[in-house]
Amino acid sequence: MPCEIETSFAPRVRERGERLPECPHCGDMLVAPDMSMFQGQETDGHQAAGRGVVRHVWSCESCGERSETAVLVVH
Numbered sequence: 001m002p003c004e005i006e007t008s009f010a011p012r013v014r015e016r017g018e019r020l021p022e023c024p025h026c027g028d029m030l031v032a033p034d035m036s037m038f039q040g041q042e043t044d045g046h047q048a049a050g051r052g053v054v055r056h057v058w059s060c061e062s063c064g065e066r067s068e069t070a071v072l073v074v075h
Contacts, residue, residue: 023060024067030058034066038073050074 021030033056040052054071 025065026063028062033057034059
């Protein structure tokens with residue numbers, strides 16, 4: 001006997017460029033960073049697990065300019 005599963009989940013279609021950063025120089029969409037790095041934060045001289053900053057380095061394909069973004073990570 002086949003098993004049937006009902007779900008109310010409907011995949012969400014995202015518009016092109018939604019939640020992607022824009023080049024601060026020309027405004028075009030940035031697709032993927034050239035490099036990303038995690039820099040952990042220290043608390044009282046000890047490395048705090050799951051806390052830090054993720055830095056992304058971007059190059060714009062349209063204008064060639066480079067930029068950097070940072071995301072605070074708190075776990």
